[in-house]
Amino acid sequence: MLPILLIILGGGLLLVGIVLLIRSKPEKNESLNQVIAAVKADGILTPKEEKLVREVAQAEGKDGDLIVALIKQELEASEEDSETELIDVNAKAGYDFEKFVVQKFDKRYFDIRNWAGDKFVEGRYADTTTQPDIQLSLTLRGDSYPFAVECKWRSEPTGDFVRFANDGQLERYKAFAKQENYPVFIVLGIGGKPSDPAELYVLPVHELNKPVLHKAGLGKYRKKVDSDFFFDQKSQKLN
Template identity: 80%
Template sequence: MLPISLIILGGILLIAGITMLLKTPKAESLSQVINAVKADGILTPKEEKLIREVAQNEGKNADVTIAQIRKELEESEEESESELIDVNQKAGLDFEKFIVQKFDKKYFAIRNWAGDKFVEGRYADTTTQPDIQLSLKLRGDSFPFAVECKWRSEPKGDFIRFANDEQLERYKAFERQENYPVFIALGIGGKPSSPAELYILPIEELNKPVLHKAGMGKYRKKVDSDFFFDQESNTLR
């Protein structure tokens, strides 16, 4: 009976040992820890400590590894910011195209369509000018004016900000310098290529870069109608 008992006991111990082995978590490799950090998008103090421990166990340089991780995280963040900028630029360009199509090319000529390209603080003079400079061609005469395009998704509250103080002053200065009217085409809601609401704001009537929604009715224009420039009163509608 004793040998049988020993065999049974040995089998039980063997099964228990295998079970414990299976339940024992495997130590994470350095690559697994690094991938987890990248997925999270941030290197916390605890993660840095873990990386140092795992790197030491694997005989690797922890400082070099951490420096590389930080570099890759910074590059990833810059790419995300660039994507956000690209999205904003696309929205602006889509709305500008929407506005341009409101001017019948039979009567209106685009004299300048400004871009917003810059690098290290250097940019073209036209970057600070209104987006689109046009002329009404009528019976051999040309009547210039300019349009700055602004699209806002769904502003919250009772006020709508269409520019900042510096931009508004710049548009006013441009109007004085060029001696022709400047307007802000403001799209609200919908999509940049198809806004839910459309407003034409004469720069000369604006003292602040914000308007109360209750006072915007007189500037509203039908979204599906073309623009008309009255050269005698210098109004765009």
């Protein structure tokens, strides 16, 4: 009788053990999933987090090295997507401001000779891609007067200075003007939106010594946002 009772008791314990094992697996899986989700939440896998992932994975009988490698791969892909989105946003802002500038040159008098980047608006586009952003010419009584425009838009600048170019760009614009023997202007938009800036300035490259200006020095270059551009061929000024 006793052996039979022991067999029954052993079978019962085995059944309870199987049930507990089955129930414990989802809990462990959920624990690993929670750890992975927490690690990916901030986009950074620290050494401590990596160690934790390996320990939890090992406790569940899974390949910790593989899981860590997959997490790193996913985080790297996410970072690349974010950088691409940022580049796309900046490119769109620049393109929108260029379109704003182009539309202020009356097509009856101005021709676009080159517009960098194969860009277009209202059917107007460049045949080739060169620098600066836009090369135009004023046509009066059969004569053509060329000049070039570099477009720069800035959101509300902080501090007392406005940087309108990167280091080296200003020298490149000056070299271009000398090589082509016609003036280059930086059209600077500030605030508002790229397609509708709050302020507008026209900076003659030959008058600039640094790629940054104090806000107080911008006043003499200011232009009404709602007025069109006109190029004075005699004074070589863009108004």
